[in-house]
Amino acid sequence: MPDRRPDLAAMIVPLGRALMAAEQPVLDRHGISMWGYSVLLGLGAEPTHTQSALAKRIGADKTRIIPVLDELQRQGLIRREPDPADRRVNLVALTDAGRATRDRVQRDIQRAEETVLEPLAAADRTALLRALRVLYEANRSPD
Amino acid sequence: MPDRRPDLAAMIVPLGRALMAAEQPVLDRHGISMWGYSVLLGLGAEPTHTQSALAKRIGADKTRIIPVLDELQRQGLIRREPDPADRRVNLVALTDAGRATRDRVQRDIQRAEETVLEPLAAADRTALLRALRVLYEANRSPD
DNA sequence: TATTGTTATACTCTATAACTATA
DNA sequence: TATAGTTATAGAGTATAACAATA
Numbered sequence: 001m002p003d004r005r006p007d008l009a010a011m012i013v014p015l016g017r018a019l020m021a022a023e024q025p026v027l028d029r030h031g032i033s034m035w036g037y038s039v040l041l042g043l044g045a046e047p048t049h050t051q052s053a054l055a056k057r058i059g060a061d062k063t064r065i066i067p068v069l070d071e072l073q074r075q076g077l078i079r080r081e082p083d084p085a086d087r088r089v090n091l092v093a094l095t096d097a098g099r100a101t102r103d104r105v106q107r108d109i110q111r112a113e114e115t116v117l118e119p120l121a122a123a124d125r126t127a128l129l130r131a132l133r134v135l136y137e138a139n140r141s142p143d
Numbered sequence: 144m145p146d147r148r149p150d151l152a153a154m155i156v157p158l159g160r161a162l163m164a165a166e167q168p169v170l171d172r173h174g175i176s177m178w179g180y181s182v183l184l185g186l187g188a189e190p191t192h193t194q195s196a197l198a199k200r201i202g203a204d205k206t207r208i209i210p211v212l213d214e215l216q217r218q219g220l221i222r223r224e225p226d227p228a229d230r231r232v233n234l235v236a237l238t239d240a241g242r243a244t245r246d247r248v249q250r251d252i253q254r255a256e257e258t259v260l261e262p263l264a265a266a267d268r269t270a271l272l273r274a275l276r277v278l279y280e281a282n283r284s285p286d
Numbered sequence: 287t288a289t290t291g292t293t294a295t296a297c298t299c300t301a302t303a304a305c306t307a308t309a
Numbered sequence: 310t311a312t313a314g315t316t317a318t319a320g321a322g323t324a325t326a327a328c329a330a331t332a
């Protein structure tokens with residue numbers, strides 16, 4: 001039986017790697033790390049973010065994002081201020097520059113990703129995107 | 144703009160992780176590692192496999208699969224014999240037991256994977272599988 | 287000289303433990 | 310006592326360097 005289907009993971013994991021490889025040059029061009037980008041995205045809508053809440057939200061360890069936050073702050077992309085109400089916590093927020101950078105990087109990244117999807121016919125591409133979104137919404141942590 | 148689409152990688156990479164997590168208990172039940180399973184799959188059709196050719200084929204470093212091969216051999220799932228024509232190389236091949244194990248594990252794994260796709264409507268599921276196969280064939284190393 | 291398989295080493299990423307300052 | 314942030318340490322997983330045998 002020469003062509004049973006490959007395992008899903010065997011198809012999807014390399015695809016994920018290919019996408020990340022396609023993103024890396026974009027991130028390099030903007031001088032931002034993958035985790036840095038993830039933080040910028042994670043700081044999206046919500047009003048207040050403590051560091052540990054932010055870490056949990058993007059699936060990182062709280063110790064892991066500290067150097068990331070340091071760098072983003074140094075670049076002027078985020079603000080980090082002690083909460084007056086609880087002086088243990090840092091409130092993290094995007095600056096205007098951070099928001100602008102996030103949007104520019106995301107635009108370029110999604111463009112780069114499209115090239116990976118080039119082998120697909122238009123109908124397959126939209127079907128793939130829709131199916132992925134369903135799975136993404138289904139599996140994400142219940143707000 | 145609250146709902147521009149998430150990046151592809153942001154959807155696909157976690158999905159790959161979820162699939163691998165769904166596979167792990169199956170592999171454990173069969174007493175085989177992820178890399179071991181990958182080796183069994185990689186030894187599929189081709190007649191002769193040197194260790195380094197096998198490693199390249201499954202995207203691993205040649206040093207990485209050595210303990211994996213040791214274990215598979217110990218379990219009687221593969222044979223490893225010096226090539227009489229070139230005594231530097233080891234020819235690696237599936238045993239009958241190895242082939243049987245590979246098939247059983249793959250059957251169980253693909254069953255487990257289906258549960259991850261459960262949130263999808265039937266049409267979306269087939270569309271996803273077809274799109275993934277196209278991308279998989281397009282991106283795999285040109286034989 | 288180059289290549290196969292192997293071992294030993296180093297490096298990267300991630301998680302855990304330990305500390306401080308607040309609460 | 311418990312928690313947020315931080316730092317230092319340890320652990321996987323992976324890649325690189327070095328070696329013996331053979332070509």
